[in-house]
Amino acid sequence: xxxxxxxxxxxxxxxxxxxxxxxxxxxxxxxxxxxxxxxxxxxxxxxxxxxxxxxxxxxxxxxxxxxxxxxxxxxxxxxxxxxxxxxxxxxxxxxxxxxxxxxxxxxxxxxxxxxxxxxx
Numbered sequence: 821x822x823x824x825x826x827x828x829x830x831x832x833x834x835x836x837x838x839x840x841x842x843x844x845x846x847x848x849x850x851x852x853x854x855x856x857x858x859x860x861x862x863x864x865x866x867x868x869x870x871x872x873x874x875x876x877x878x879x880x881x882x883x884x885x886x887x888x889x890x891x892x893x894x895x896x897x898x899x900x901x902x903x904x905x906x907x908x909x910x911x912x913x914x915x916x917x918x919x920x921x922x923x924x925x926x927x928x929x930x931x932x933x934x935x936x937x938x939x940x
Contacts, residue, residue, distance in 0.1 A: 829845055829848075829849075830845060830849070830871050830874055830875060834874065834875075834878050839882055839886065839888075839889070842875060842878050842879055842882075843879065843888065843889065843892045845875060846872065846875040846876070846879060846892060846896060847892070847895075849868070849871055849872060849875065850872070850896055850899055850900070853868045853872075853906075854899060854900075854903065857903050857904075857905040857906070858904070858905060860905055865905055865906075865907050866907065868907050868910075869907025869908070869909045869910050870907075870909075872896075872907060872910045873907075873909055873910055873913060876893065876896075876910065876913060876914070879892060879893060880893070890919055890921065890922070891921075893914070893917070893919070893922045894919070894921040894922050894925075896914065897914045897915075897917075897921075897922050897923065897924075897925040897926065898925045900914070900925075901925035901926050901928070901929040902929050911926070914926065915927075
């Protein structure tokens with residue numbers, strides 16, 4: 821049920837074409853993910869990854885000309901950079917982004933992670 825409602829909301833947001841609704845939806849989906857990320861299994865993480873990637877693609881198109889979209893993606897990066905259960909496809913996409921404010925949270929986290937002596 822939860823999976824369907826998230827997917828339905830994303831599809832509705834994208835179809836509506838409202839930039840504000842897309843930004844609101846990515847924030848809500850991110851908050852929902854962060855609320856229980858440590859309890860999710862592989863399928864749930866993959867679902868969140870699919871939803872977030874779809875929204876990111878839509879927002880990236882706006883980000884070329886819209887500061888609010890770049891800020892939203894930078895905020896998403898900051899929120900997910902240190903979350904162990906973050907969807908790998910989303911992390912890869914954001915960590916390889918052309919916009920420095922979007923990729924920098926991953927560079928900072930990786931540097932801290934490396935200096936702590938931890939291993940993946």
